[in-house]
Amino acid sequence: FIRIMSKDxxxxxxxxxxxxxxRVRIALNLKELSYESRVVEWKSEKGYNKSELLKINPAGxxxxxxxxxxxxxxxxxxxxxxxxxxxxxxxxxxxxxKRHQARAIALHITAGIQPLQIGRTTEKVEEMAGExxxxxWAAYWLHRGLAELEEMVAKTAGKYAVGDxxxxxxxxxxxxxxxxxxxxxxxxxxxxxxxxxxxxxxxPEFAAAHANKQPDSGGASF
Numbered sequence: 001f002i003r004i005m006s007k008d009x010x011x012x013x014x015x016x017x018x019x020x021x022x023r024v025r026i027a028l029n030l031k032e033l034s035y036e037s038r039v040v041e042w043k044s045e046k047g048y049n050k051s052e053l054l055k056i057n058p059a060g061x062x063x064x065x066x067x068x069x070x071x072x073x074x075x076x077x078x079x080x081x082x083x084x085x086x087x088x089x090x091x092x093x094x095x096x097x098k099r100h101q102a103r104a105i106a107l108h109i110t111a112g113i114q115p116l117q118i119g120r121t122t123e124k125v126e127e128m129a130g131e132x133x134x135x136x137w138a139a140y141w142l143h144r145g146l147a148e149l150e151e152m153v154a155k156t157a158g159k160y161a162v163g164d165x166x167x168x169x170x171x172x173x174x175x176x177x178x179x180x181x182x183x184x185x186x187x188x189x190x191x192x193x194x195x196x197x198x199x200x201x202x203x204p205e206f207a208a209a210h211a212n213k214q215p216d217s218g219g220a221s222f
Contacts, residue, residue: 010035013053013064016214019114019175020075021063025214026171027079029205031088039216076110079168091168102162105152105169109176113145117179135183142185146176150190157192159199170200178211 012028012035014021028035040053040062050060057064057073065072067085072078083091093099115121122134129137153169156162161169177197180187187194200206211217 009066009068011038011066012036013038013040013056013062013066014214015040015062016211016217018062019118019179020061020110022175022209022211023075023110023171024063024065024078024082025209026174026206027082027091029209030091030166031082031086033082033086033088037215041216076106076168076172079171083168089166091166091171093162093165093167098162098167101156102167102169105149105156105161106172108145108149108152109172113142113149113176116141116145117183138179138183139185142176142180142183143187146180146185146187146190146193150193153196154192157196159196161196166200166203170196170206173197174200174206174210 010028010033012021012024014025014037016039040050053062053064054060056066056071059073061073063073063075063078065078065081067081072081079091093102117138122138124134125137126132126134153161158164160166161173173193173196177187177193207213
């Protein structure tokens with residue numbers, strides 16, 4: 001697909017394997033916005049290192065989105081800012097109840113599941129409990145969180161997570177399912193989520209945001 005050129009200066013500090021940055025890439029693609037990607041790599045001399053990132057985000061996390069010099073952090077807050085600032089497909093339903101459902105699903109993923117399986121969590125589990133325990137921990141919480149999510153979307157889904165229109169909920173699904181596969185969590189019993197993921201993967205803007213499609217992935221499988 002082709003992104004239109006924005007008159008605004010848009011910069012995304014990102015790295016291909018970041019689930020949170022993945023979500024923002026999808027939103028930018030859906031709004032057809034052209035932006036500059038600045039890759040943050042902590043463990044090499046390439047890209048922007050963590051000390052540089054800390055200058056704009058004291059938490060030292062990505063993504064960081066910069067719009068005309070204004071710095072925004074936290075992926076869902078960035079996505080809602082993009083939604084409210086730029087024209088294009090609506091990511092939040094106009095109906096208040098459906099809007100709540102979309103936000104609830106997004107928050108279940110980003111605030112409920114995500115923090116339990118990120119690198120710094122699993123690394124600490126390994127440190128405290130021993131080798132291999134971090135992967136066990138991540139797989140357990142991904143499976144449990146996705147089992148809960150399957151029940152949620154079974155009540156709200158149409159073609160996508162909330163009915164037949166793409167919403168902020170859908171933006172959060174591909175990366176968390178990808179993480180589940182990476183950590184070898186069994187997701188075979190979640191047919192609604194798998195069908196939604198399949199439908200989303202057919203959307204060019206979603207496919208282009210995939211971790212494996214990013215220039216800094218180097219063709220790595222993720």
